[in-house]
Amino acid sequence: MNKDIMTRLVRLGEKIPQSTSIPKTVPIYMSSSFSFDDVETLEDIYNGESKGYVYSRISNPGQDVLKEVIVGVEEGQAAQVYSSGMAAISMSILAHVKSGDHIIAGNVLYGGSYQFLKDELNKFNIEVTFIDLKNENIEKYFKSNTKLVYMETISNPLMEVIEIKRISTICHEHNAKLIIDNTFATPVVCQPLKLGADVVVYSATKYLCGHSDVMAGVVISDKDTIDKISHTGCLYGPTLSPFDSWILTRSLRTLKLRVKQHCDNALKLAQYLEKHEKVKKVYYPGLASSEYNSLAKEMFNDNLFGGMLSVDLVGGEKAVWDLIRVLENIKFVPSLAGVATSLSYPVKTSHRAMNDEELKKAGISKGLLRISTGLENIDDIISEFEEALKRI
Template sequence: MKKSFATSLAHLGEKNPPSVSSAKSIPISMSSVFVFDDVETLDAVYEGEAKGYVYSRNGNPVHDALQEIIANIDEGEDAQVFSSGMAAITMAIISQVKAGDHIIASNVLYGGTYQFLKVELDKFNVEVTFVDVVNDDFEKYFKPNTKLVYVETISNPLMEAIDINDISNKAHNHNAKLIVDNTFATAVVCQPLKLGADIVVYSATKYLNGHSDVTGGAVVSDKETINKVKNTGALYGPMMSPFDAWLLIRSLRTLELRIIQHSNNALKLAEFLEKHPKIENVYYPGLISSPSYKIANKIFNSNLYGGMLSIDLKNGEKGAYDLIRELETIKFVPSLAGVTTSVSYPVKTSHRALNDEELKKANISKGLIRVSTGLENIDDLISEFDRALSKI
């Protein structure tokens, strides 16, 4: 029976054409919902008796492909991706705590994470204690109801390397789990699960993507934990789009090559800036002078220290503002980890929600600039900083 014009438009092209070949690139399943032949098959998928997809908030084939890659490179059993790094962080935490629980967190964290822990969790009656996990004996802060310890592999923005082995041992001694944000390092530089962490989180927007064109997040852990994270995420709904998942798969193919170049450039730039008369301090764990150098060499892979560094200008806030204005090819960007080198001003970007007292406790000065070292020729980067610094 010949179908009407409208019906033909609605249904033609639904069937895959026969082919003896397959796509070289992983296909994108740009579908919010999936079709079933009968109720029994749908029921089997819901009950976990058959593999299938129902609704993209609960899972999508391209999500599964991406999650397999991320879990593998971090040597975890499973992974779950989300629409942003903060979505991954919040879902990982919420899935592990309930009202009346207690969390210990580093006092030097990405500003969004700090605000979530300080403000949002208070609404759920979850207590958070912020401590200096590098210099303080934080074990004294554990309570009978402490369920989580939260740290960053490389702290944002002071680039302190965290002794994950030591912290995980202390957490486990008190029956608490350790969550590590590995965004600045990636699995190329450090694999926290191998060092004792229980859960690893990422802003995939940053190095996992690395091209400044995707917003995403990921959580990596054992299957039981990821199942809890997945179920929590399905209820809250911050799921990644299939197209962003596909873009991330593309980007991950070159992750190791990019991180090696980012790291090599960052070390050379840090060494140059450390000697510059207008720079008060350089924060980079790969510098021999860094207080984090010993720990970094303990937990990092292959003498790589990541692409992020920070500098304190001797002229404080004015020096920071002036340097940002004078830089030309290096742009002022309130994010990081792209192909091109950029700078950010934490006091007004990533950590702007912190008050003066909180900034002081975290040792974040108004002369601090964070540098995301790109993939350019290092001589050009050094020349650009040298020229701009000479003008301030």
């Protein structure tokens, strides 16, 4: 190239090397935008006459590969991917409502979702009624402007299981959509679309990624709904980066293996803790003593009940603080679903936006410790709890 060094620096190495070999894994398309030989080619893509990429906020090959895996695993029609679980949740909700609409939501939810529904939607004049979906008669809360119901399959942090079929039937009788956060269950444990949900959302930051190194969110639904959510998402802009799309796709390859081990370990740990004198109550739907056990057996696959459990400790808040301090090898992390077992204290982390009255109403006590069971050998996890409980 007979040009100045500045020109050579910016123009060389721009073409993808031609090759007859096919890469074994899909490469990362680390490109914000795409180029075209002429305007007609770009027009054809915009008009849907040919398949192509324009700008990575709209779509990127790595996102499409990720969507293909997610749609196949969840057995839905279409998916969209975002830069966090909250982005997936907020885009899915905002795509369905306008000023003056009404939403019904479960009263035990991840704190961020609760805050978004309670405070953020208020700014748009969207009313949200929080109810106890297990015990209250949801029928009486529907209004002519109720557009959707929002809930979690396994609620954070009390591990309640709510009957999806019943809620979805009532929703559809009232022309409302059911959006379910399936983060704690994963598609290995439960597939809400098969039980009548219209939209499934995930914080993919958790089990779908599973290694505590990516922030991501995904939404699965029918094609028209995903088009609608994608349009909203494209305008707000919480796009998933090409690198994170790639690493999440790779992580999904081992989802079933990981989730099975998380679930097996959680059940054994719950059974152990249930008998411990310093534990008042264990919240885990896999326990025969859980009020959700028979429903969970009906709704969940392969007798799996998730990797998350919570415990109410004798000694309340002080016992939680002490246990966190003495469990030296088990980290205190305000997240979950990594390969290593970790602890969280909901009232000071995920649910810190709830005031005392809201926490009481939801049944979240100050002695509640949430455990994300990892993939370690279960005997090691149990003996560490045994030792630590002796010291508090």
